[in-house]
Amino acid sequence: MKTYLNEISQFLYRLGNIPADELKAEHxxxxxxxxFEKLKLSENTLHSRINALSNKKHxxxxxxxYSAGLRVSEIVRLKLTDIDSERMLIFxxxxxxxxxxxxxxxxxLLDILRVYFKQYSPRPKVYLFESEQTGDAYPIRTVQQIFSNAKxxxxxxxxxGIHSLRHSFATHLLDKxxxxxxxxxxxxxxxxxxTERYLHVSKHQLVNIASPLDDLFKSKQIDW
Structure with a gap:
Protein backbone atom coordinates (compact mmCIF):
# COMPACT_ATOMS: atom_id res chain seq x y z
CA MET A 1 0.00 0.00 0.00
CA LYS A 2 2.82 2.39 0.86
CA THR A 3 4.50 1.66 -2.47
CA TYR A 4 1.33 2.24 -4.49
CA LEU A 5 0.44 5.41 -2.59
CA ASN A 6 3.91 6.77 -3.28
CA GLU A 7 3.68 5.89 -6.97
CA ILE A 8 0.26 7.54 -7.30
CA SER A 9 1.50 10.67 -5.52
CA GLN A 10 4.38 10.89 -8.00
CA PHE A 11 1.91 10.65 -10.87
CA LEU A 12 -0.42 13.30 -9.41
CA TYR A 13 2.56 15.62 -8.85
CA ARG A 14 3.51 15.35 -12.54
CA LEU A 15 -0.07 16.03 -13.60
CA GLY A 16 0.22 19.58 -12.35
CA ASN A 17 -3.05 21.44 -12.95
CA ILE A 18 -4.79 18.62 -14.85
CA PRO A 19 -7.80 17.37 -12.80
CA ALA A 20 -7.46 13.64 -12.08
CA ASP A 21 -11.05 12.94 -13.14
CA GLU A 22 -10.32 14.37 -16.60
CA LEU A 23 -7.47 12.00 -17.35
CA LYS A 24 -7.21 10.40 -20.76
CA ALA A 25 -5.20 7.40 -21.92
CA GLU A 26 -2.79 9.83 -23.62
CA HIS A 27 -1.88 11.38 -20.25
CA PHE A 36 11.20 5.50 -18.96
CA GLU A 37 13.12 8.03 -21.08
CA LYS A 38 13.76 10.91 -18.68
CA LEU A 39 13.78 9.34 -15.22
CA LYS A 40 15.27 6.07 -16.53
CA LEU A 41 13.39 4.03 -13.94
CA SER A 42 14.08 0.34 -13.56
CA GLU A 43 11.67 -2.25 -14.97
CA ASN A 44 10.42 -3.20 -11.49
CA THR A 45 9.70 0.43 -10.58
CA LEU A 46 7.87 0.96 -13.86
CA HIS A 47 5.73 -2.10 -13.13
CA SER A 48 4.84 -0.65 -9.73
CA ARG A 49 3.82 2.66 -11.30
CA ILE A 50 1.70 0.95 -13.95
CA ASN A 51 0.00 -1.29 -11.38
CA ALA A 52 -0.66 1.63 -9.05
CA LEU A 53 -2.55 3.43 -11.80
CA SER A 54 -5.12 0.53 -11.85
CA ASN A 55 -6.12 -0.42 -15.39
CA LYS A 56 -9.89 -0.57 -15.06
CA LYS A 57 -10.33 -2.36 -18.37
CA HIS A 58 -8.09 -5.21 -17.28
CA TYR A 66 -15.27 -14.90 -12.75
CA SER A 67 -18.75 -13.42 -12.29
CA ALA A 68 -20.20 -15.25 -15.32
CA GLY A 69 -17.88 -18.26 -15.57
CA LEU A 70 -16.80 -17.40 -19.11
CA ARG A 71 -14.14 -18.96 -21.28
CA VAL A 72 -11.41 -16.56 -22.36
CA SER A 73 -12.58 -16.92 -25.97
CA GLU A 74 -16.04 -15.78 -24.86
CA ILE A 75 -14.69 -12.76 -23.00
CA VAL A 76 -12.89 -11.33 -26.02
CA ARG A 77 -15.93 -11.81 -28.28
CA LEU A 78 -18.39 -10.02 -26.00
CA LYS A 79 -20.08 -7.10 -27.73
CA LEU A 80 -21.70 -4.06 -26.17
CA THR A 81 -25.06 -5.30 -27.43
CA ASP A 82 -24.58 -8.59 -25.53
CA ILE A 83 -24.96 -6.80 -22.18
CA ASP A 84 -28.68 -6.64 -21.38
CA SER A 85 -28.98 -4.42 -18.30
CA GLU A 86 -32.78 -4.44 -18.42
CA ARG A 87 -33.13 -8.20 -18.10
CA MET A 88 -29.76 -8.51 -16.27
CA LEU A 89 -28.43 -11.06 -18.74
CA ILE A 90 -25.29 -11.53 -20.81
CA PHE A 91 -25.71 -13.11 -24.24
CA LEU A 109 -20.35 -6.52 -12.49
CA LEU A 110 -22.79 -4.11 -14.15
CA ASP A 111 -21.56 -1.32 -11.86
CA ILE A 112 -17.95 -2.23 -12.65
CA LEU A 113 -18.62 -2.18 -16.39
CA ARG A 114 -20.38 1.18 -16.13
CA VAL A 115 -17.40 2.71 -14.31
CA TYR A 116 -15.01 1.22 -16.87
CA PHE A 117 -17.10 2.43 -19.79
CA LYS A 118 -17.48 5.92 -18.32
CA GLN A 119 -13.83 6.45 -17.49
CA TYR A 120 -12.09 4.65 -20.33
CA SER A 121 -10.99 6.56 -23.41
CA PRO A 122 -11.47 5.89 -26.24
CA ARG A 123 -14.77 4.23 -25.46
CA PRO A 124 -15.41 0.85 -27.09
CA LYS A 125 -17.64 0.92 -30.17
CA VAL A 126 -18.40 -2.72 -30.98
CA TYR A 127 -16.68 -5.08 -28.57
CA LEU A 128 -16.91 -4.69 -24.81
CA PHE A 129 -13.13 -4.86 -24.57
CA GLU A 130 -11.36 -3.36 -27.60
CA SER A 131 -7.71 -2.92 -28.42
CA GLU A 132 -6.64 0.73 -28.29
CA GLN A 133 -4.37 0.26 -31.29
CA THR A 134 -6.70 -1.55 -33.69
CA GLY A 135 -10.22 -1.18 -32.27
CA ASP A 136 -10.63 -4.93 -32.68
CA ALA A 137 -11.39 -7.52 -30.04
CA TYR A 138 -8.54 -8.28 -27.64
CA PRO A 139 -6.37 -11.27 -28.58
CA ILE A 140 -6.88 -14.27 -26.30
CA ARG A 141 -3.17 -14.38 -25.52
CA THR A 142 -3.27 -10.80 -24.23
CA VAL A 143 -6.09 -11.57 -21.79
CA GLN A 144 -4.20 -14.64 -20.58
CA GLN A 145 -1.18 -12.43 -19.94
CA ILE A 146 -3.34 -9.90 -18.05
CA PHE A 147 -4.41 -12.71 -15.72
CA SER A 148 -0.82 -13.89 -15.29
CA ASN A 149 0.29 -10.37 -14.38
CA ALA A 150 -2.53 -9.99 -11.85
CA LYS A 151 -1.70 -13.38 -10.33
CA GLY A 161 -4.36 -19.88 -15.85
CA ILE A 162 -7.35 -17.65 -16.46
CA HIS A 163 -9.54 -20.74 -16.89
CA SER A 164 -9.25 -21.17 -13.10
CA LEU A 165 -11.71 -18.28 -12.73
CA ARG A 166 -14.28 -20.33 -14.63
CA HIS A 167 -13.53 -23.33 -12.41
CA SER A 168 -13.91 -21.15 -9.32
CA PHE A 169 -17.25 -19.83 -10.55
CA ALA A 170 -18.63 -23.36 -10.87
CA THR A 171 -17.11 -24.59 -7.63
CA HIS A 172 -18.42 -21.67 -5.60
CA LEU A 173 -21.92 -22.16 -7.01
CA LEU A 174 -21.76 -25.81 -5.96
CA ASP A 175 -20.63 -24.78 -2.49
CA LYS A 176 -23.70 -22.54 -2.26
CA THR A 195 -19.75 -30.35 -15.26
CA GLU A 196 -19.44 -33.12 -12.66
CA ARG A 197 -15.65 -32.87 -12.75
CA TYR A 198 -16.01 -29.80 -10.54
CA LEU A 199 -17.59 -31.91 -7.78
CA HIS A 200 -14.34 -33.39 -6.55
CA VAL A 201 -13.10 -29.87 -5.83
CA SER A 202 -16.27 -28.96 -3.99
CA LYS A 203 -16.13 -31.97 -1.69
CA HIS A 204 -13.10 -30.48 0.02
CA GLN A 205 -15.36 -27.63 1.14
CA LEU A 206 -17.97 -29.84 2.84
CA VAL A 207 -16.45 -29.16 6.25
CA ASN A 208 -17.24 -25.44 5.84
CA ILE A 209 -20.92 -25.88 4.98
CA ALA A 210 -23.17 -24.85 7.85
CA SER A 211 -26.31 -26.77 8.73
CA PRO A 212 -29.58 -24.97 7.92
CA LEU A 213 -30.31 -25.32 11.63
CA ASP A 214 -27.33 -23.14 12.39
CA ASP A 215 -28.56 -20.49 9.97
CA LEU A 216 -32.03 -20.43 11.58
CA PHE A 217 -30.53 -20.09 15.03
CA LYS A 218 -28.14 -17.30 14.01
CA SER A 219 -30.97 -15.37 12.39
CA LYS A 220 -32.97 -15.79 15.64
CA GLN A 221 -35.83 -17.52 13.86
CA ILE A 222 -35.64 -20.24 16.52
CA ASP A 223 -34.35 -20.34 20.06
CA TRP A 224 -33.30 -23.04 22.48
Whole structure:
Protein backbone atom coordinates (compact mmCIF):
# COMPACT_ATOMS: atom_id res chain seq x y z
CA MET A 1 0.00 0.00 0.00
CA LYS A 2 2.82 2.39 0.86
CA THR A 3 4.50 1.66 -2.47
CA TYR A 4 1.33 2.24 -4.49
CA LEU A 5 0.44 5.41 -2.59
CA ASN A 6 3.91 6.77 -3.28
CA GLU A 7 3.68 5.89 -6.97
CA ILE A 8 0.26 7.54 -7.30
CA SER A 9 1.50 10.67 -5.52
CA GLN A 10 4.38 10.89 -8.00
CA PHE A 11 1.91 10.65 -10.87
CA LEU A 12 -0.42 13.30 -9.41
CA TYR A 13 2.56 15.62 -8.85
CA ARG A 14 3.51 15.35 -12.54
CA LEU A 15 -0.07 16.03 -13.60
CA GLY A 16 0.22 19.58 -12.35
CA ASN A 17 -3.05 21.44 -12.95
CA ILE A 18 -4.79 18.62 -14.85
CA PRO A 19 -7.80 17.37 -12.80
CA ALA A 20 -7.46 13.64 -12.08
CA ASP A 21 -11.05 12.94 -13.14
CA GLU A 22 -10.32 14.37 -16.60
CA LEU A 23 -7.47 12.00 -17.35
CA LYS A 24 -7.21 10.40 -20.76
CA ALA A 25 -5.20 7.40 -21.92
CA GLU A 26 -2.79 9.83 -23.62
CA HIS A 27 -1.88 11.38 -20.25
CA UNK A 28 -0.91 7.97 -18.91
CA UNK A 29 1.14 7.14 -21.99
CA UNK A 30 3.07 10.42 -21.81
CA UNK A 31 3.74 9.93 -18.11
CA UNK A 32 5.08 6.40 -18.59
CA UNK A 33 7.27 7.50 -21.51
CA UNK A 34 8.62 10.29 -19.26
CA UNK A 35 9.39 7.74 -16.51
CA PHE A 36 11.20 5.50 -18.96
CA GLU A 37 13.12 8.03 -21.08
CA LYS A 38 13.76 10.91 -18.68
CA LEU A 39 13.78 9.34 -15.22
CA LYS A 40 15.27 6.07 -16.53
CA LEU A 41 13.39 4.03 -13.94
CA SER A 42 14.08 0.34 -13.56
CA GLU A 43 11.67 -2.25 -14.97
CA ASN A 44 10.42 -3.20 -11.49
CA THR A 45 9.70 0.43 -10.58
CA LEU A 46 7.87 0.96 -13.86
CA HIS A 47 5.73 -2.10 -13.13
CA SER A 48 4.84 -0.65 -9.73
CA ARG A 49 3.82 2.66 -11.30
CA ILE A 50 1.70 0.95 -13.95
CA ASN A 51 0.00 -1.29 -11.38
CA ALA A 52 -0.66 1.63 -9.05
CA LEU A 53 -2.55 3.43 -11.80
CA SER A 54 -5.12 0.53 -11.85
CA ASN A 55 -6.12 -0.42 -15.39
CA LYS A 56 -9.89 -0.57 -15.06
CA LYS A 57 -10.33 -2.36 -18.37
CA HIS A 58 -8.09 -5.21 -17.28
CA UNK A 59 -9.88 -5.46 -13.94
CA UNK A 60 -13.24 -5.47 -15.69
CA UNK A 61 -12.11 -8.36 -17.88
CA UNK A 62 -11.14 -10.49 -14.89
CA UNK A 63 -14.31 -9.64 -12.98
CA UNK A 64 -16.34 -10.60 -16.05
CA UNK A 65 -14.55 -13.94 -16.35
CA TYR A 66 -15.27 -14.90 -12.75
CA SER A 67 -18.75 -13.42 -12.29
CA ALA A 68 -20.20 -15.25 -15.32
CA GLY A 69 -17.88 -18.26 -15.57
CA LEU A 70 -16.80 -17.40 -19.11
CA ARG A 71 -14.14 -18.96 -21.28
CA VAL A 72 -11.41 -16.56 -22.36
CA SER A 73 -12.58 -16.92 -25.97
CA GLU A 74 -16.04 -15.78 -24.86
CA ILE A 75 -14.69 -12.76 -23.00
CA VAL A 76 -12.89 -11.33 -26.02
CA ARG A 77 -15.93 -11.81 -28.28
CA LEU A 78 -18.39 -10.02 -26.00
CA LYS A 79 -20.08 -7.10 -27.73
CA LEU A 80 -21.70 -4.06 -26.17
CA THR A 81 -25.06 -5.30 -27.43
CA ASP A 82 -24.58 -8.59 -25.53
CA ILE A 83 -24.96 -6.80 -22.18
CA ASP A 84 -28.68 -6.64 -21.38
CA SER A 85 -28.98 -4.42 -18.30
CA GLU A 86 -32.78 -4.44 -18.42
CA ARG A 87 -33.13 -8.20 -18.10
CA MET A 88 -29.76 -8.51 -16.27
CA LEU A 89 -28.43 -11.06 -18.74
CA ILE A 90 -25.29 -11.53 -20.81
CA PHE A 91 -25.71 -13.11 -24.24
CA UNK A 92 -22.93 -15.54 -25.20
CA UNK A 93 -23.10 -15.96 -28.95
CA UNK A 94 -21.68 -18.87 -30.92
CA UNK A 95 -19.68 -20.28 -28.02
CA UNK A 96 -17.84 -23.61 -27.98
CA UNK A 97 -19.75 -26.09 -30.11
CA UNK A 98 -21.52 -23.20 -31.86
CA UNK A 99 -23.94 -22.97 -28.97
CA UNK A 100 -25.63 -19.73 -27.87
CA UNK A 101 -26.60 -19.20 -24.24
CA UNK A 102 -27.51 -16.59 -21.65
CA UNK A 103 -25.82 -16.12 -18.28
CA UNK A 104 -26.80 -13.89 -15.38
CA UNK A 105 -25.45 -10.34 -15.29
CA UNK A 106 -24.24 -9.64 -11.78
CA UNK A 107 -25.37 -6.23 -10.42
CA UNK A 108 -21.84 -5.76 -9.08
CA LEU A 109 -20.35 -6.52 -12.49
CA LEU A 110 -22.79 -4.11 -14.15
CA ASP A 111 -21.56 -1.32 -11.86
CA ILE A 112 -17.95 -2.23 -12.65
CA LEU A 113 -18.62 -2.18 -16.39
CA ARG A 114 -20.38 1.18 -16.13
CA VAL A 115 -17.40 2.71 -14.31
CA TYR A 116 -15.01 1.22 -16.87
CA PHE A 117 -17.10 2.43 -19.79
CA LYS A 118 -17.48 5.92 -18.32
CA GLN A 119 -13.83 6.45 -17.49
CA TYR A 120 -12.09 4.65 -20.33
CA SER A 121 -10.99 6.56 -23.41
CA PRO A 122 -11.47 5.89 -26.24
CA ARG A 123 -14.77 4.23 -25.46
CA PRO A 124 -15.41 0.85 -27.09
CA LYS A 125 -17.64 0.92 -30.17
CA VAL A 126 -18.40 -2.72 -30.98
CA TYR A 127 -16.68 -5.08 -28.57
CA LEU A 128 -16.91 -4.69 -24.81
CA PHE A 129 -13.13 -4.86 -24.57
CA GLU A 130 -11.36 -3.36 -27.60
CA SER A 131 -7.71 -2.92 -28.42
CA GLU A 132 -6.64 0.73 -28.29
CA GLN A 133 -4.37 0.26 -31.29
CA THR A 134 -6.70 -1.55 -33.69
CA GLY A 135 -10.22 -1.18 -32.27
CA ASP A 136 -10.63 -4.93 -32.68
CA ALA A 137 -11.39 -7.52 -30.04
CA TYR A 138 -8.54 -8.28 -27.64
CA PRO A 139 -6.37 -11.27 -28.58
CA ILE A 140 -6.88 -14.27 -26.30
CA ARG A 141 -3.17 -14.38 -25.52
CA THR A 142 -3.27 -10.80 -24.23
CA VAL A 143 -6.09 -11.57 -21.79
CA GLN A 144 -4.20 -14.64 -20.58
CA GLN A 145 -1.18 -12.43 -19.94
CA ILE A 146 -3.34 -9.90 -18.05
CA PHE A 147 -4.41 -12.71 -15.72
CA SER A 148 -0.82 -13.89 -15.29
CA ASN A 149 0.29 -10.37 -14.38
CA ALA A 150 -2.53 -9.99 -11.85
CA LYS A 151 -1.70 -13.38 -10.33
CA UNK A 152 1.96 -12.42 -10.02
CA UNK A 153 1.14 -9.05 -8.45
CA UNK A 154 -1.16 -10.75 -5.93
CA UNK A 155 1.67 -13.06 -4.88
CA UNK A 156 -0.14 -16.23 -6.03
CA UNK A 157 2.42 -18.92 -6.81
CA UNK A 158 0.06 -21.71 -7.89
CA UNK A 159 0.45 -22.64 -11.54
CA UNK A 160 -3.03 -21.77 -12.84
CA GLY A 161 -4.36 -19.88 -15.85
CA ILE A 162 -7.35 -17.65 -16.46
CA HIS A 163 -9.54 -20.74 -16.89
CA SER A 164 -9.25 -21.17 -13.10
CA LEU A 165 -11.71 -18.28 -12.73
CA ARG A 166 -14.28 -20.33 -14.63
CA HIS A 167 -13.53 -23.33 -12.41
CA SER A 168 -13.91 -21.15 -9.32
CA PHE A 169 -17.25 -19.83 -10.55
CA ALA A 170 -18.63 -23.36 -10.87
CA THR A 171 -17.11 -24.59 -7.63
CA HIS A 172 -18.42 -21.67 -5.60
CA LEU A 173 -21.92 -22.16 -7.01
CA LEU A 174 -21.76 -25.81 -5.96
CA ASP A 175 -20.63 -24.78 -2.49
CA LYS A 176 -23.70 -22.54 -2.26
CA UNK A 177 -25.93 -25.51 -3.08
CA UNK A 178 -26.77 -24.59 -6.69
CA UNK A 179 -28.13 -27.54 -8.67
CA UNK A 180 -25.42 -28.87 -10.98
CA UNK A 181 -27.92 -28.98 -13.86
CA UNK A 182 -28.20 -25.17 -13.71
CA UNK A 183 -24.42 -24.83 -13.52
CA UNK A 184 -24.16 -27.04 -16.62
CA UNK A 185 -26.33 -24.60 -18.57
CA UNK A 186 -24.48 -21.53 -17.29
CA UNK A 187 -21.13 -23.01 -18.34
CA UNK A 188 -22.47 -24.07 -21.73
CA UNK A 189 -21.62 -27.75 -21.31
CA UNK A 190 -23.34 -30.30 -23.56
CA UNK A 191 -22.82 -33.23 -21.17
CA UNK A 192 -23.52 -33.18 -17.42
CA UNK A 193 -20.44 -35.37 -16.94
CA UNK A 194 -18.26 -32.48 -18.02
CA THR A 195 -19.75 -30.35 -15.26
CA GLU A 196 -19.44 -33.12 -12.66
CA ARG A 197 -15.65 -32.87 -12.75
CA TYR A 198 -16.01 -29.80 -10.54
CA LEU A 199 -17.59 -31.91 -7.78
CA HIS A 200 -14.34 -33.39 -6.55
CA VAL A 201 -13.10 -29.87 -5.83
CA SER A 202 -16.27 -28.96 -3.99
CA LYS A 203 -16.13 -31.97 -1.69
CA HIS A 204 -13.10 -30.48 0.02
CA GLN A 205 -15.36 -27.63 1.14
CA LEU A 206 -17.97 -29.84 2.84
CA VAL A 207 -16.45 -29.16 6.25
CA ASN A 208 -17.24 -25.44 5.84
CA ILE A 209 -20.92 -25.88 4.98
CA ALA A 210 -23.17 -24.85 7.85
CA SER A 211 -26.31 -26.77 8.73
CA PRO A 212 -29.58 -24.97 7.92
CA LEU A 213 -30.31 -25.32 11.63
CA ASP A 214 -27.33 -23.14 12.39
CA ASP A 215 -28.56 -20.49 9.97
CA LEU A 216 -32.03 -20.43 11.58
CA PHE A 217 -30.53 -20.09 15.03
CA LYS A 218 -28.14 -17.30 14.01
CA SER A 219 -30.97 -15.37 12.39
CA LYS A 220 -32.97 -15.79 15.64
CA GLN A 221 -35.83 -17.52 13.86
CA ILE A 222 -35.64 -20.24 16.52
CA ASP A 223 -34.35 -20.34 20.06
CA TRP A 224 -33.30 -23.04 22.48
Missing amino acids: LRKYLVFC KAMLFTA IENAKGKKDRYVNLSPV RDAGILKDV GTDIRYIKDLLGHFDIRT
